[in-house]
């Protein structure tokens with residue numbers, strides 16, 4: 736769906752947690768990010784008005800992101816692109832790399848998580864791409880609360 740430019744790394748993570756595919760190419764220049772967005776047929780998200788102007792000139796869909804909090808930026812995108820966020824927080828996309836997550840059992844993640852986490856949790860998810868393991872720990876509760884807030888802001 737989206738390509739996020741360098742300044743929007745945090746936003747990219749949150750979009751993935753909403754279940755919205757977001758690519759984040761690491762440190763490439765304006766020409767490259769325009770090419771990259773075109774190649775993947777995505778909408779470019781940027782806070783850089785010059786990059787926005789150049790990308791539009793080349794026929795790209797661009798969304799010029801105002802300098803607001805990540806929550807407010809998410810609300811803008813949900814409204815503008817009518818994103819379906821009913822399943823958020825999503826366990827489909829890896830927040831770190833946009834790879835696909837799959838459910839994993841205790842034995843799959845044994846060597847990858849601390850023993851106390853392993854004994855406390857039954858359900859795990861592993862990224863097929865970067866192999867990072869996720870579980871519904873205290874961090875997950877914070878994510879849930881944040882996304883609930885974003886969802887109610889988007890409805891209001």
Ligand SMILES: [Zn+2]
Nearest residue numbers: 829832862865
């Ligand atoms: Zn990953």
